[in-house]
Amino acid sequence: MTKARFITFEGTEGVGKTTAIDGFCRHLEDLGIAYVRTREPGGADVAEVIRQMLLSKDSVLHDDTELLLMFAARADHLHKTILPALDAGKWVVCDRFIDSTVAYQGFGRFGGDKQALARIELLIEQFVPCLPDVTLWLDLDVATGMMRAKSRSQADRFESLDTRFFDQVYQGLAHQFAKHPNRIRRVDASGSVEEVAVRIRQAVGV
Ligand code: Z5A
Numbered sequence: 001m002t003k004a005r006f007i008t009f010e011g012t013e014g015v016g017k018t019t020a021i022d023g024f025c026r027h028l029e030d031l032g033i034a035y036v037r038t039r040e041p042g043g044a045d046v047a048e049v050i051r052q053m054l055l056s057k058d059s060v061l062h063d064d065t066e067l068l069l070m071f072a073a074r075a076d077h078l079h080k081t082i083l084p085a086l087d088a089g090k091w092v093v094c095d096r097f098i099d100s101t102v103a104y105q106g107f108g109r110f111g112g113d114k115q116a117l118a119r120i121e122l123l124i125e126q127f128v129p130c131l132p133d134v135t136l137w138l139d140l141d142v143a144t145g146m147m148r149a150k151s152r153s154q155a156d157r158f159e160s161l162d163t164r165f166f167d168q169v170y171q172g173l174a175h176q177f178a179k180h181p182n183r184i185r186r187v188d189a190s191g192s193v194e195e196v197a198v199r200i201r202q203a204v205g206v
Contacts, residue, residue, distance in 0.1 A: 008097040011138035014149025015189045023197040036085040039095035044080035047073040055156040063109040103172030108165050138189035142166045
């Protein structure tokens with residue numbers, strides 16, 4: 001029996017996480033591996049309500065409020081969805097997790113300020129009882145990702161931000177990759193959907 005694994009997908013806007021997760025989940029099904037697919041912010045009833053607040057363009061949020069809402073949603077998600085699934089022996093495949101907080105809030109909002117990053121690290125330490133076994137960083141240049149994203153639905157509160165914000169987010173993901181080389185695997189997200197899918201399966205080893 002394969003050990004239950006917690007896999008997270010990260011990347012800047014429009015890199016193709018949703019598409020990649022669709023393919024990865026189909027692969028798990030082919031292998032007969034039981035999994036739960038989920039996302040952040042969201043993934044549980046209260047967390048999904050918080051997601052609406054976070055993504056709505058009508059929400060006016062202080063950066064501290066945004067950060068703490070991310071962690072409130074995460075606590076709901078962890079305790080109602082992620083931990084029960086792992087306890088039941090299922091894999092958890094999650095679209096975004098803690099590295100998004102470091103990247104979007106720590107670097108995007110707070111510009112990589114050391115004190116802000118230390119606060120986020122403390123929140124992770126205090127409120128995140130299980131780290132991912134593997135995090136896949138879908139690495140694509142920001143401009144290409146933004147172009148891919150434009151082909152879809154209307155922009156939300158994050159997607160309306162400018163390229164400079166997403167450049168900082170990219171720096172945040174690179175920072176996390178340098179800091180956690182054993183957990184985070186960088187996957188070239190350029191090329192066709194199938195090429196990316198193969199790289200992901202190789203990176204996870206399934
Ligand atoms: N956020 C945060 O700030 N802090 C946190 O702690 C957390 C999250 C957890 C959630 O948005 C927002 O929350 C997110 C960060 C913030 N904001 N942003 N930006 P979301 O869940 O609604 O959206 P997203 O996570 O950013 O994903 P996305 O923009 O929807 O994109 P995607 O899932 O990575 O891409 P996709 O939908 O699979 O693909 C985009 C398009 O490209 C689509 O038309 C595909 O058909 C196409 N595509 C996909 N792959 C390819 C390849 N290989 N070639 C060509 N075209 C492709």
